[in-house]
Amino acid sequence: MTAWVSVLTISVALFLVGAFYLVVINMDGLLEEFGQDLTVTAYLEDHLTVQEMAGLAETVQSIEGVASVSVVGKEEALERFKEMTGGASLLVGIQGNPLPASFEMTLRPESRSAAGISILETATQGLPGIDEVRHGQEWIDGYARVASLVRVSGYVVGLVLSLATLLIVANTIQLGLYARRDELEILQLVGASRTFVRTPFLLEGTLQGMLGGLLASGLLWISFMIFTPSLEYGLAFLLGQAEPRFFGLAQISRLVMGGAVLGLVGSVAALMDRRS
Amino acid sequence: MTAWVSVLTISVALFLVGAFYLVVINMDGLLEEFGQDLTVTAYLEDHLTVQEMAGLAETVQSIEGVASVSVVGKEEALERFKEMTGGASLLVGIQGNPLPASFEMTLRPESRSAAGISILETATQGLPGIDEVRHGQEWIDGYARVASLVRVSGYVVGLVLSLATLLIVANTIQLGLYARRDELEILQLVGASRTFVRTPFLLEGTLQGMLGGLLASGLLWISFMIFTPSLEYGLAFLLGQAEPRFFGLAQISRLVMGGAVLGLVGSVAALMDRRS
Amino acid sequence: MGVVLDPEKSRGSGKFHPRGDYPVRMFHVSKSYSPGTWALQDVSLEVGRGQFLFVTGQSGAGKTTLLELLFAAERPNEGQILVLGRNIARLRGGAIPALRRRVGVVFQDFKLLPNRTVEENVRFTLDVLGTPRREARSRVFNTLRQVGLQHRRYDQPKALSGGEQQRVAIARALVGDPEILLADEPTGNLDPELSVEIIELMIAAARRGTTVIVATHDISLVQRYGMRNIRLEGGRLLEESQEGTPS
Amino acid sequence: MGVVLDPEKSRGSGKFHPRGDYPVRMFHVSKSYSPGTWALQDVSLEVGRGQFLFVTGQSGAGKTTLLELLFAAERPNEGQILVLGRNIARLRGGAIPALRRRVGVVFQDFKLLPNRTVEENVRFTLDVLGTPRREARSRVFNTLRQVGLQHRRYDQPKALSGGEQQRVAIARALVGDPEILLADEPTGNLDPELSVEIIELMIAAARRGTTVIVATHDISLVQRYGMRNIRLEGGRLLEESQEGTPS
Numbered sequence A, B: 001m002t003a004w005v006s007v008l009t010i011s012v013a014l015f016l017v018g019a020f021y022l023v024v025i026n027m028d029g030l031l032e033e034f035g036q037d038l039t040v041t042a043y044l045e046d047h048l049t050v051q052e053m054a055g056l057a058e059t060v061q062s063i064e065g066v067a068s069v070s071v072v073g074k075e076e077a078l079e080r081f082k083e084m085t086g087g088a089s090l091l092v093g094i095q096g097n098p099l100p101a102s103f104e105m106t107l108r109p110e111s112r113s114a115a116g117i118s119i120l121e122t123a124t125q126g127l128p129g130i131d132e133v134r135h136g137q138e139w140i141d142g143y144a145r146v147a148s149l150v151r152v153s154g155y156v157v158g159l160v161l162s163l164a165t166l167l168i169v170a171n172t173i174q175l176g177l178y179a180r181r182d183e184l185e186i187l188q189l190v191g192a193s194r195t196f197v198r199t200p201f202l203l204e205g206t207l208q209g210m211l212g213g214l215l216a217s218g219l220l221w222i223s224f225m226i227f228t229p230s231l232e233y234g235l236a237f238l239l240g241q242a243e244p245r246f247f248g249l250a251q252i253s254r255l256v257m258g259g260a261v262l263g264l265v266g267s268v269a270a271l272m273d274r275r276s
Numbered sequence C, D: 001m002g003v004v005l006d007p008e009k010s011r012g013s014g015k016f017h018p019r020g021d022y023p024v025r026m027f028h029v030s031k032s033y034s035p036g037t038w039a040l041q042d043v044s045l046e047v048g049r050g051q052f053l054f055v056t057g058q059s060g061a062g063k064t065t066l067l068e069l070l071f072a073a074e075r076p077n078e079g080q081i082l083v084l085g086r087n088i089a090r091l092r093g094g095a096i097p098a099l100r101r102r103v104g105v106v107f108q109d110f111k112l113l114p115n116r117t118v119e120e121n122v123r124f125t126l127d128v129l130g131t132p133r134r135e136a137r138s139r140v141f142n143t144l145r146q147v148g149l150q151h152r153r154y155d156q157p158k159a160l161s162g163g164e165q166q167r168v169a170i171a172r173a174l175v176g177d178p179e180i181l182l183a184d185e186p187t188g189n190l191d192p193e194l195s196v197e198i199i200e201l202m203i204a205a206a207r208r209g210t211t212v213i214v215a216t217h218d219i220s221l222v223q224r225y226g227m228r229n230i231r232l233e234g235g236r237l238l239e240e241s242q243e244g245t246p247s
């Protein structure tokens, strides 16, 4: 019976960690989607040849913080302008195409901040062939704040949850050992070596942890299936087009491995404590 | 030693519940602050006397969903208009004061939704003396969605956390009992009545729970003190002017009582399980 | 003498046991732990008030089972058992503790509380009876002195030798001055001299009116005293000899 | 004979104990659990290979303490102890299990694993020694038959009578065919006939070369055999009589 208490406790604890992890993943997905919209535009001088432009694009691509560069040609710029203004009436009487070609650069997540932007600006501004660099400063600042809040509170809560889980699991396993203390003592008196006595406990702890991880994954999946439809309305508002995502296999196996590590560490801690 | 494991487990579990509760309280504060800005404006017909206006305000006040009514007189409306437009130039050439008096109604939290608004609209629109009712529909819809998301996920997470806590605590106490099963058996063999055997266990469980609650409150306070300054930047962005709040005495004593109930229920569950 | 439960009074009144001369009566009692094997088979027995009875028999003969039936740790499969006038088989859950408080038991494996001191282990019987603290302390001290352990009263059982633990168990059974005393192999860890002392303590209890049943394999001890003595073999009551009560 | 640890071989080689004729040697050993009181005081003793020794003494005389020192459950405060050529006081943590595997112990309180069957309890000794499963099973069965419990091998200890549990403990100590056998009050819960059988099993082990030390308060048993016999009193070794090895 002590075994099942440990499995249950580990699974409950991992369920909490996992649920939090799930929320963070979906928040991340959301931030990522917003982040994709964050572009910095570099307008190009008119005289560039196609080769020069390609070379320049390559140079820009290699700048730190740049995730991707897409080229918007003069024709495309005109198209977009017409679309936005609902016709070409404003351009009547102007000869040719007055709009410049441009590079639209998306940013790596770590550069999505005022600091990241200004580094990128300085780096691109000086390049020959680039006329002007523009971005929506306010949008970026707000984004950076929210992203850092989510990230920091993610770390803090994740850390607290993990420590709490470890503490609870180690305690549970230790109580289990305490209930079997006679057995451990007898084994030692009859001449069992430390390894002989401990190995089964460590294996058991690890196995219990893995079972706990599996159970937690199952519970999370069930909860996910039950709750996401009923939250859809609110979620749609928050997530935009982003579909709520569940863990992939890699993340589930990370949860199971996490359980195994918890069980093992808990067992080791409990056994170490017994010595004193 | 089993006693301390229970206290620690209860405190860790209550810490998690408490931390979540703290977040919800602050979210609530934030939503409340936003909610205060949500007003519905009813423009009044020009011919109303002061007495009629006061009577009408009373009627409106008693409508379901209305939290408060403030009267904006014609002069105040003009002042506001001038302030917003940076002078009275637009009104030059127009005689008198063309702006109507109005009621600004704030809503009770449960009516801050599209449905609540339309009920209020129907109720006010028909009243004699009221000309037109206006509100920012979009703002209200967004607010209602976020508020319901926070509320529903608050209930769900709170429920899951509480159940998890109860499960973990009951398990821990049961393990503790299991470790002392010989003692319980001997007490019974020597003629102790059920009450005699159980009362100390139940008292102990309750006390452990209360200690756990106190410990959790302490831990929460320390965490609050440590983390809020470092999160200030992000928090200021999210909370606006709202200061992060900690629990009051009532809420702390609720946490301690929660611990006591947890400890007691856990002990009862553990003892009941022993009978089978 | 107890304060809450005065043995003289309740024994004399005959209220709880109309045939009060026989606090222990068994009629055709059988007990089986697993189908097909009998730990006790068709045992009938009456033990009078103040009588001292030895139960002997080989290992596994059913001695412990007999005693366990008498304080309701086990239930018989067949037959009737009357202890202090109560039918054990019909006893409700709540009545069992009340009965046990009138019966002192020395368990074969002692069953001491490991985390309590010797004094607490012994005093526990009196706490359950509701004896006032002050009186309890002095009675515990006296009983511990009788078994020669007053100087160890603040030690925990694990700091005691096997025989010392056994004597604590004996003290715990005796301290409440019970109406019935059941002792399972109470001298199994004691040397001959101490065994004699302990048996004499029990005989003294019998003289005060306690019904004493001692299961033992120590035949030399049985032979030394001219006590009533029954022998179990494979769960059957085989012989009964040397009737007698100490006087 | 064991397969992994053939007693004949290791005993004959003298590799582990240059003075192999005395697997147990104690020089002026004292042991105190609390300051001022001595559980053992200045005890010197040599026990030869294949010798059978009774240790007698009153309750609390130090018999269990003496045995506990020999398998390193306790450490002496003074003096030297050599067991199978190893100095107990200097033994590192890892060496203790290795030593214990060569010593069989019957504990006064049995110390059986409550959640394992009788067979598992006994077989455990062989598992630790690394004996192959098949051989282990047959040796366990034979040993259980010797103590008369082969039919109870699938029961758990709590389903056994006191004497039956004691015999399981004896079987566990004997099954590994140890070089030293320490038995603490091994007949405390057994009737005289069974006691004789058990002692004779131990004598047979001594004949096969095992050094046997039996702590007991059963003086009639000691007198019955003409074995070597020491007496403890208050921790001191008082008398030594009837030297002899069974032949």
Ligand SMILES: Nc1ncnc2c1ncn2[C@@H]1O[C@H](COP(=O)(O)OP(=O)(O)OP(=O)(O)O)[C@@H](O)[C@H]1O
Binding pocket: C158, C159, C160, C161, C162, C163, C164, C189, D033, D034, D038, D039, D057, D058, D059, D060, D061, D062, D063, D064, D065, D066, D108, D217
């Ligand atoms: N762990 C311990 N802590 C303190 N004192 C102890 C401990 N173990 C034994 N003693 C004391 O040491 C003395 C010798 O004990 P030991 O167990 O060796 O006696 P023994 O000869 O085996 O007695 P018995 O026949 O009653 O088993 C006793 O007075 C006992 O109370």
Ligand SMILES: Nc1ncnc2c1ncn2[C@@H]1O[C@H](COP(=O)(O)OP(=O)(O)OP(=O)(O)O)[C@@H](O)[C@H]1O
Binding pocket: C033, C034, C038, C039, C057, C058, C059, C060, C061, C062, C063, C064, C065, C066, C108, C217, D158, D159, D160, D161, D162, D163, D164, D189
């Ligand atoms: N709980 C139990 N479950 C199954 N069998 C049991 C149980 N208790 C006792 N037995 C069996 O019933 C029989 C009688 O046991 P009991 O304990 O009464 O013997 P005993 O006379 O006290 O023996 P000993 O002198 O060895 O203590 C034994 O064969 C024992 O194995």
Ligand SMILES: [Mg+2]
Binding pocket: C063, C064, C065, C108, C184, D161, D162, D163
């Ligand atoms: Mg018995």
Ligand SMILES: [Mg+2]
Binding pocket: C161, C162, C163, D063, D064, D065, D108, D184
């Ligand atoms: Mg002893």
